Amino acid sequence: MTVGKDVSALFPDVVNCMQTDNLELKKLVYLYLMNYAKSQPDMAIMAVNTFVKDCEDPNPLIRALAVRTMGCIRVDKITEYLCEPLRKCLKDEDPYVRKTAAVCVAKLHDINAQLVEDQGFLDTLKDLISDSNPMVVANAVAALSEIAESHPSSNLLDLNPQSINKLLTALNECTEWGQIFILDCLANYMPKDDREAQSICERVTPRLSHANSAVVLSAVKVLMKFMEMLSKDLDYYGTLLKKLAPPLVTLLSAEPELQYVALRNINLIVQKRPEILKHEMKVFFVKYNDPIYVKLEKLDIMIRLASQANIAQVLAELKEYATEVDVDFVRKAVRAIGRCAIKVEQSAERCVSTLLDLIQTKVNYVVQEAIVVIKDIFRKYPNKYESVIATLCENLDSLDEPEARAAMIWIVGEYAERIDNADELLESFLEGFHDESTQVQLQLLTAIVKLFLKKPTETQELVQQVLSLATQDSDNPDLRDRGYIYWRLLSTDPVAAKEVVLAEKPLISEETDLIEPTLLDELICYIGTLASVYHKPPSAFVEGSRGVVHKSLPPRTGSSESAESPEAAPSAGQAAEQPAVIPAQGDLLGDLLNLDLGPPVSGPPLAASSVQMGAVDLLGGGLDSLMGDESEGLRSDVGGSPAVWLPAMKAKGLEISGTFSRQVDSISMDLVLTNKALQVMSDFAIQFNRNSFGLAPAAPLQVHAPLAPNQSVEISLPLNTVGSVMKMDPLNNLQVAVKNNIDVFYFSTLYPLHILFVEDGKMERQMFLATWKDIPNENEAQFQIKDCSLNADAVSSKLQGSNIFTIAKRNVEGQDMLYQSLKLTNGIWVLAELRIQPSNPSFTLSLKCRAPEVSQYVYQAYDAILKN
Numbered sequence: 023m024t025v026g027k028d029v030s031a032l033f034p035d036v037v038n039c040m041q042t043d044n045l046e047l048k049k050l051v052y053l054y055l056m057n058y059a060k061s062q063p064d065m066a067i068m069a070v071n072t073f074v075k076d077c078e079d080p081n082p083l084i085r086a087l088a089v090r091t092m093g094c095i096r097v098d099k100i101t102e103y104l105c106e107p108l109r110k111c112l113k114d115e116d117p118y119v120r121k122t123a124a125v126c127v128a129k130l131h132d133i134n135a136q137l138v139e140d141q142g143f144l145d146t147l148k149d150l151i152s153d154s155n156p157m158v159v160a161n162a163v164a165a166l167s168e169i170a171e172s173h174p175s176s177n178l179l180d181l182n183p184q185s186i187n188k189l190l191t192a193l194n195e196c197t198e199w200g201q202i203f204i205l206d207c208l209a210n211y212m213p214k215d216d217r218e219a220q221s222i223c224e225r226v227t228p229r230l231s232h233a234n235s236a237v238v239l240s241a242v243k244v245l246m247k248f249m250e251m252l253s254k255d256l257d258y259y260g261t262l263l264k265k266l267a268p269p270l271v272t273l274l275s276a277e278p279e280l281q282y283v284a285l286r287n288i289n290l291i292v293q294k295r296p297e298i299l300k301h302e303m304k305v306f307f308v309k310y311n312d313p314i315y316v317k318l319e320k321l322d323i324m325i326r327l328a329s330q331a332n333i334a335q336v337l338a339e340l341k342e343y344a345t346e347v348d349v350d351f352v353r354k355a356v357r358a359i360g361r362c363a364i365k366v367e368q369s370a371e372r373c374v375s376t377l378l379d380l381i382q383t384k385v386n387y388v389v390q391e392a393i394v395v396i397k398d399i400f401r402k403y404p405n406k407y408e409s410v411i412a413t414l415c416e417n418l419d420s421l422d423e424p425e426a427r428a429a430m431i432w433i434v435g436e437y438a439e440r441i442d443n444a445d446e447l448l449e450s451f452l453e454g455f456h457d458e459s460t461q462v463q464l465q466l467l468t469a470i471v472k473l474f475l476k477k478p479t480e481t482q483e484l485v486q487q488v489l490s491l492a493t494q495d496s497d498n499p500d501l502r503d504r505g506y507i508y509w510r511l512l513s514t515d516p517v518a519a520k521e522v523v524l525a526e527k528p529l530i531s532e533e534t535d536l537i538e539p540t541l542l543d544e545l546i547c548y549i550g551t552l553a554s555v556y557h558k559p560p561s562a563f564v565e566g567s568r569g570v571v572h573k574s575l576p577p578r579t580g581s582s583e584s585a586e587s588p589e590a591a592p593s594a595g596q597a598a599e600q601p602a603v604i605p606a607q608g609d610l611l612g613d614l615l616n617l618d619l620g621p622p623v624s625g626p627p628l629a630a631s632s633v634q635m636g637a638v639d640l641l642g643g644g645l646d647s648l649m650g651d652e653s654e655g656l657r658s659d660v661g662g663s664p665a666v667w668l669p670a671m672k673a674k675g676l677e678i679s680g681t682f683s684r685q686v687d688s689i690s691m692d693l694v695l696t697n698k699a700l701q702v703m704s705d706f707a708i709q710f711n712r713n714s715f716g717l718a719p720a721a722p723l724q725v726h727a728p729l730a731p732n733q734s735v736e737i738s739l740p741l742n743t744v745g746s747v748m749k750m751d752p753l754n755n756l757q758v759a760v761k762n763n764i765d766v767f768y769f770s771t772l773y774p775l776h777i778l779f780v781e782d783g784k785m786e787r788q789m790f791l792a793t794w795k796d797i798p799n800e801n802e803a804q805f806q807i808k809d810c811s812l813n814a815d816a817v818s819s820k821l822q823g824s825n826i827f828t829i830a831k832r833n834v835e836g837q838d839m840l841y842q843s844l845k846l847t848n849g850i851w852v853l854a855e856l857r858i859q860p861s862n863p864s865f866t867l868s869l870k871c872r873a874p875e876v877s878q879y880v881y882q883a884y885d886a887i888l889k890n
Contacts, residue, residue: 026841038054056091056095059100063097063098066095066097067099073091077111083118089108090122093125109141109146117153117155117158121158123163124147127144138860156194156200158188159541160197160201160203163204168413174302200360204410209244216253235273238269238272240550242291243548243549245266246294247546256435270299271299274306276867278312278574282555286554289322290557291546306324308651326867333366337369352387356377356597360377360392360396364398390421390423392424395855396410398530402529411433424458425461427451427462428461431469432468434447434448435469452470455488465506467489493505528766543574544573664693670698679694679696680694680775682777685779689717693737695725700729702729703729706762708759713756717741720741751877753775757805758770774886775882775883776826784843790829796870797872805867810889817888821888824883826844827842839856839879840858850871850872852870852880853877
């Protein structure tokens with residue numbers, strides 16, 4: 023049978039041997055039955071009597087063997103006969119029989135779930151969690167977990183502090199696999215407060231020194247999960263961090279396959295809590311006899327742990343790796359040097375000189391990788407290291423890989439004004455245009471257009487040649503579309519073309535390959551499983567969604583947001599609402615061409631380039647045309663309490679609220695940034711899109727310390743009005759991009775116009791009269807300000823506080839007439855006549871202005887000031 027021969031014909035004869043008292047023979051007969059019962063169900067029933075009899079045998083080994091075999095025979099007819107013996111075995115006096123029966127319940131549940139529920143076996147299993155024998159407890163937990171996975175809504179493992187205490191007691195005494203079942207069960211428990219979380223962590227910590235790596239990883243999973251609930255100020259938190267490092271380091275002395283699994287898990291842990299392993303850089307240095315998959319994984323973790331303190335050590339090591347014989351590893355090492363430059367600014371210069379040394383080796387694939395990463399360094403630190411361009415140009419002829427050729431073409435196009443023979447270099451690429459890969463063709467098209475915009479007289483022929491190659495001779499739709507856009511831009515509006523193609527590019531982010539925070543939190547809950555090796559949630563690789571439950575980390579202590587926190591329970595809907603991120607690489611127009619300019623969408627997916635300012639003109643109405651009609655949802659804030667501009671749900675846990683204010687000659691945006699996520703936020707920056715009055719930040723967004731979870735910080739951001747101007751709809755619409763270490767987020771708000779009323783807005787009387795007559799009557803607009811009970815003097819002084827000046831006051835037939843003037847930051851004057859009847863709470867406001875579209879917003883400012 024075990025060598026693959028069919029011996030099912032002997033079934034009746036083998037069944038007759040069941041009555042034997044010889045334990046070894048009985049095991050063989052039971053093994054035979056398990057194998058062939060499915061193909062001969064009618065014959066298998068003959069064995070039932072012997073099973074029932076064996077379940078009452080005085081020898082516990084035989085009782086356990088009988089119940090185990092009955093559970094493995096997946097024949098419906100036998101299942102009903104199994105219930106009675108199983109019930110007895112679950113209450114057997116011998117723990118070995120009870121632990122075997124517990125697993126048998128899970129097997130029976132898989133064959134016939136309804137039968138198990140009707141017979142009350144699930145309640146008996148729950149009672150076994152309180153058993154005096156740790157192995158019985160472990161098997162009961164394993165069986166319940168197995169059943170709960172196939173019925174996520176059943177809540178079988180209803181854990182409470184009492185049952186957790188029993189599990190922790192059993193944890194110290196059961197076998198290693200029993201410990202894993204219990205630890206995995208603990209990981210699904212949600213402690214009621216940080217004290218309970220700390221108490222569980224203290225009792226789980228000794229498992230970190232276990233010899234079995236699976237027990238260690240399960241313990242790490244429990245601790246990583248419950249650490250979320252501990253305050254970072256606790257002494258215990260620091261102690262726990264120190265205790266977590268040695269077991270992880272020990273895992274790296276195992277055989278390569280185990281090392282790889284450990285490294286994949288460490289990769290997740292380092293992304294979540296780099297402080298755990300920040301002093302352990304040396305254990306990730308590559309050994310000469312490591313297999314390639316271990317080397318590449320170690321390299322990845324080295325870059326994640328790189329910091330100012332250890333960068334010299336890391337660079338020396340990486341430079342060594344770049345001279346290895348393994349091509350894949352060398353490429354990754356060269357790339358790693360570039361990533362270090364981008365991550366640790368202080369090391370950038372050393373990294374660049376290391377890369378130049380490597381280019382001097384003239385090893386083809388090293389040179390190509392170095393050029394690819396130097397391009398990224400240029401993006402991160404503009405105008406700093408461009409002196410190396412000459413060295414790069416010397417190696418042009420040796421480039422044969424698409425990515426390296428594309429990177430070199432980007433460098434030549436971007437810095438064409440510094441390279442004397444840029445046109446010749448690009449022309450040399452153009453000769454084999456149709457043989458190049460799409461990536462190179464797109465990059466070449468953009469580079470030549472950039473060159474043309476910088477040196478129009480010398481390169482007219484070249485640009486016409488590339489445009490005709492791209493549009494007429496190419497069958498690639500991406501290339502053709504980009505060619506047509508450039509052609510139209512250059513032929514209709516060269517100034518716009520310059521703004522679009524030569525726009526300032528956003529700096530690329532430090533680590534582009536970090537796992538998205540909500541996914542990372544979910545993967546932390548799966549440490550020690552296949553999900554942590556694939557770096558994908560189980561739903562991505564388990565066929566059918568049955569039994570896959572989405573897990574997430576508990577909310578931080580003291581967080582009243584636990585219910586609404588976007589991190590606590592990520593849903594598909596939330597993920598869909600997140601706005602587009604500024605791309606790390608790639609050409610601006612390429613991104614614009616990918617935008618969906620269909621019907622307006624809800625939620626603001628701003629252009630891929632709210633920060634790449636020049637891009638918006640391509641789309642007609644600027645970014646607002648991409649945002650759908652959002653005017654109803656926009657809020658205008660006049661001092662007072664801050665309004666929420668960016669809810670945490672839409673910004674991965676960052677909530678931004680604020681108001682605008684004006685003090686003498688200065689405008690400020692008063693922001694409150696609140697971190698409702700589970701991770702620290704840092705590296706804040708802010709940028710405005712072009713707007714009607716050129717509002718722009720007058721200084722960087724200064725957040726002096728990283729923003730911890732559940733912390734808020736108030737910032738007053740000074741503004742000026744010297745930014746780029748573009749008419750918005752509505753006129754006072756402001757589109758803002760805020761960046762932090764997690765992502766880039768976009769929102770829109772309406773600013774009250776009176777922050778733009780300047781202090782020298784008082785007109786001379788004669789000038790006022792002449793101007794009022796001079797402005798045509800069709801520019802006059804009338805508005806009603808209702809429910810205002812102030813008298814003329816109170817109105818006048820209140821408005822003067824916001825730079826609306828009263829020039830004259832008259833009383834006509836019992837009505838007070840106030841004649842007023844104000845001036846906007848862009849020099850537009852607005853003249854006003856305000857009629858106030860003492861007994862009437864409605865005022866009539868007449869406004870005259872050479873730019874009548876402003877009047878509506880000036881009226882809104884009047885209304886807000888008088889009622890505030």
